[in-house]
Amino acid sequence: MSSKVIHAIYTDDDILMQAVKQTREAKYHIEEVYTPFPVHGLDKAMGLEPTRIAIASFMYGLVGLTVAVLMMNFIMIEDWPQNIGGKPSFSYIENMPSFVPIMFELTVFFAAHLMVITFYMRSKLWPFKQAENPDVRTTDDHFLMAIDVANHNVEDMTKFFYDTGALEISIVSNDEH
CATH class of the missing domain: 3.30.70 (Alpha-Beta Plaits)
Known part of the structure; x- marks a missing residue:
């Protein structure tokens, strides 16, 4: 019918x-x-x-922040510590002010890219879709x-x-x- x-x-x-x-x-x-x-x-x-997309964006930003912190801690502190500008390389907390730009950029990067992917999946907009x-x-x-x-x-x-x-x-x- x-x-x-x-x-x-x-x-x-x-x-x-x-x-x-x-x-x-x-x-x-x-x-x-x-x-x-x-x-x-x-x-x-x-x-x-109301849409729940803002909640998803916040969660994606947290994923980006977590990836940034873990990545910088592993690379700059544990795996390959370097003395850059006289800063100590044995503690993440002491180096965190210099890592803030990287944390911000990865937070925005993850939130933006995952939001686009979520939008396309939620809207069912696949490549070559009529x-x-x-x-x-x-x-x-x-x-x-x-x-x-x-x-x-x-x-x-x-x-x-x-x-x-x-x-x-x-x-x-x-x-x-």
């Missing part, structure tokens, strides 16, 4: 935001919104849960809101979305997008 979805197309992000709020007030289920650029506040207007946007105009200058028809009257929904400022409305089966 395939369900139907309404695709409402808008050309202005402010009109889209207002339409999303009206759609939520009307108790219609928004499956997805496709935009050519990030729209500030759209996630809150759609009622999406685009999934239902209308190619959403990559240029149009916004598309996909709304599940479920048990609602299609004619009433179509009129509702035209009233919210939609320029074009199409009804597709869930198998097509």
Whole structure:
């Protein structure tokens, strides 16, 4: 059994935001919104849960900091101690001020690179993956809101979305997008 979805197309992000709020007030289920650029506040207007990506970034930064500390301790103190600028090489704590830039850089390096990998895995963006946007105009200058028809009257929904400022409305089966 395939369900139907309404695709409402808008050309202005402010009109889209207002339409999303009206759609939520009307108790219609928004499956997805496709935009050519990030729209500030759209996630809150759609009622999406806050992201946990900041927690992941912090954890990745801690991994980078740990790798930096262990690497510098092993290389500069245990394995190959060197007298650079008269600094003692027998204690990590005494040398730590000179290691701060390396700790910072590896923290940022690990957080940034692991965040990119996490984003691609979470978004399921694999190399050579085909685009999934239902209308190619959403990559240029149009916004598309996909709304599940479920048990609602299609004619009433179509009129509702035209009233919210939609320029074009199409009804597709869930198998097509």
